[in-house]
Amino acid sequence: MARLANLETEYPVLDSTVRNFCASHGIFSVEDFLIHDLYMLAAFAEQNNSSERLKEGIAQVLSIIDDMHQPWLNGMELLEDAKRNKHVFPTGIQGIDLLLGGGIRVGQLTELVGPSSSGKTQVCLRTASNVARNHMVLYLDTGNSFSPQRIAYFLGKTINPSSAQAKNQFLQKVMSNISCHSVFDIFAMFDVLHQLESYLRCQDGRGGCQMRLLIVDSISSLISPLLGSSSTQGRALMTSTGYLLKKLAHQHNLAVLIINHTVGGEGGYSKPALGDSWKCIPHSRLFLSCDRGSNNYNVSILRHPSMASGKAARPSCRGDTVSSSHGPYQPSG
Incomplete structure (x- = not known):
């Protein structure tokens, strides 16, 4: 899993505004999201002037994590x-x-x-x-x-x-x-x-x-x-x-x-x-x-x-x- 700074090219929503907000909460990579209280993070985002942008960024990272999960496979x-x-x-x-x-x-x-x-x-x-x-x-x-x-x-x-x-x-x-x-x-x-x-x-x-x-x-x-x-x-x-x-x-x-x-x-x-x-x-x-x-x-x-x-x-x-x-x-x- 990558650092957020390396994802902006592929996911423009993860710009400096989103990354700086995440960094202020000790989040620098996708791994950091996995060990962070996302409910608390969303609450902090709501209080920010760029709340909509931040929530889009959080949703994008969660989507990246979901895409990494392997799909279900049948027996064949x-x-x-x-x-x-x-x-x-x-x-x-x-x-x-x-x-x-x-x-x-x-x-x-x-x-x-x-x-x-x-x-x-x-x-x-x-x-x-x-x-x-x-x-x-x-x-x-x-x-x-x-x-x-x-x-x-x-x-x-x-x-x-x-x-x-x-x-x-x-x-x-x-x-x-x-x-x-x-x-x-x-x-x-x-x-x-x-x-x-x-x-x-x-x-x-x-x-x-x-x-x-x-x-x-x-x-x-x-x-x-x-x-x-x-x-x-x-x-x-x-x-x-x-x-x-x-x-x-x-x-x-x-x-x-x-x-x-x-x-x-x-x-x-x-x-x-x-x-x-x-x-x-x-x-x-x-x-x-x-x-x-x-x-x-x-x-x-x-x-x-x-x-x-x-x-x-x-x-x-x-x-x-x-x-x-x-x-x-x-x-x-």
């Missing part, structure tokens, strides 16, 4: 949509790809949950290096965890070019297909996502190398600080974030991979951060954990639109295997 339309978006991108990690039926799904939001040092960022870097062979990747780094050296290492393990020059050319090609942006608050991420949305609109229908993967490492680092008070603003921003990510995935055939941390739950078990309001947003949720003192890790399905929860894989440095047993994650509550 949903089936056709599933066929169009059945493509997957392999992560390059055999166990995970076998577990997911090929990899992460295009057009959907996949969440990777796990405690600290469980290998979440390594999965993201490995996936980025694999997808960037043929497509462009946008990597949003919220904690200085992006490592081009690790990506180069992963690529070096999987290619065997005929010469050092060929290897270097291949590395340059893949690395140039990965764009990394450091974002340290939710509003900076919104700005990048709005830029991405504009870019994706322009690239649709064009040939050549296209953006096909968005990684956010990690989403919980940006949202968790907003949820510490009784204010509803944090939850509203969290919902807007999820909606925008899913919209980008669905409308532009983008695979979205995000990281979420864990927090303590009932019975001493870990559970995904961000709470119940967030858990219904990702299409797929995977839980990742690492065995202490080894390079072995476990990944299990918490949620998937076409696979049973609890199915697990155990990729390791000695080779990848997949089992149908339950992983180490135990839901609390």
